[in-house]
Amino acid sequence: MGILAREPLLSGLPPADRAALLAVGTRRHFDAADRLIQQGVTDDFVLAISGGWAAVRADAANGRAFLLALCGPGDVVGELSVLDGGPHNATVIALTPLEAHVVSSACFHRFLANHSAAGVALLRGMALRLRAIDAHSRDLATLPVAQRLARLLVTLDQDGPRRTPAVRLPQQELAAAIGATRESVAKCLAALRSRGVLVTAGRQITVVDRAALAAIAEL
Known part of the structure; x- marks a missing residue:
């Protein structure tokens, strides 16, 4: 179905790179139902989830809401907005109590510049996500x-x-x-x-x- 990432971004990083990313972030706790990211808002941070689960939901123009993904330990959310400077295309809400590291945009860009393996892992994660979305779209249609x-x-x-x-x-x-x-x-x-x-x-x-x-x- 394409709502659960086959390979969390953090698990694809070498241990040293994973530790380096978490080290530049600030650890935060979120309660269930907390809104981590808001659709349509442009933020200057990404969240690296270390514990708990969140739902990624998108609101359509006709008022319907769609569950796009489920994110859990090892996932990174909010990276698209940080990479292209645009608003988030979905809202992320905690389903359970959740722990995450908040990494600022500047720190995330610096991390990618200094850790080439991380950039490759990020591109791989995006490719897997696009494949999953394509498969999910075909299922919905057929x-x-x-x-x-x-x-x-x-x-x-x-x-x-x-x-x-x-x-x-x-x-x-x-x-x-x-x-x-x-x-x-x-x-x-x-x-x-x-x-x-x-x-x-x-x-x-x-x-x-x-x-x-x-x-x-x-x-």
């Missing part, structure tokens, strides 16, 4: 809601350090991520529950039969 939801849940249920708590997102957020209505997502979740593929408790979704979910997703 797949039915049930399959789009299944692909999203498979992505979010991956094992490993990047496993995300986003399966606790409300149905409205799940719908925004796959370009569907909350009602259609609720119907799909009910169908998956009835088939024993998953169970729900409040906002928590637990995948019981991952093989079946992957089959529905056709992955």
Whole structure:
């Protein structure tokens, strides 16, 4: 689905470069629901996330909101605005308590100038993100809601350090991520529950039969 980065930027940096980037930033704590970045605003900093998760949302002209990405440990957000000087194209909101290093624009540019491997990692991260967006756009245009939801849940249920708590997102957020209505997502979740593929408790979704979910997703 393209809402979860396959390779966080910080993990692609040599350890010394990663430490150097964090060293020039100021560590900050954010509470769940705090707004880290505001769409349409031009800031002079980037955020290097070291703990917790955030949602990247964009508001369209017709009033609809879209969940573009989920960011977690190792991700850097706000870099596009710092690189091109333009306003942010999305809002970033903490989903959980979150720790991040705030790196000023001047420090970030100086860091890239002095650490060539970091520039390569940044370009690679952008390329992966563009590929993911392309794949996500194709899914939105061609797949039915049930399959789009299944692909999203498979992505979010991956094992490993990047496993995300986003399966606790409300149905409205799940719908925004796959370009569907909350009602259609609720119907799909009910169908998956009835088939024993998953169970729900409040906002928590637990995948019981991952093989079946992957089959529905056709992955």
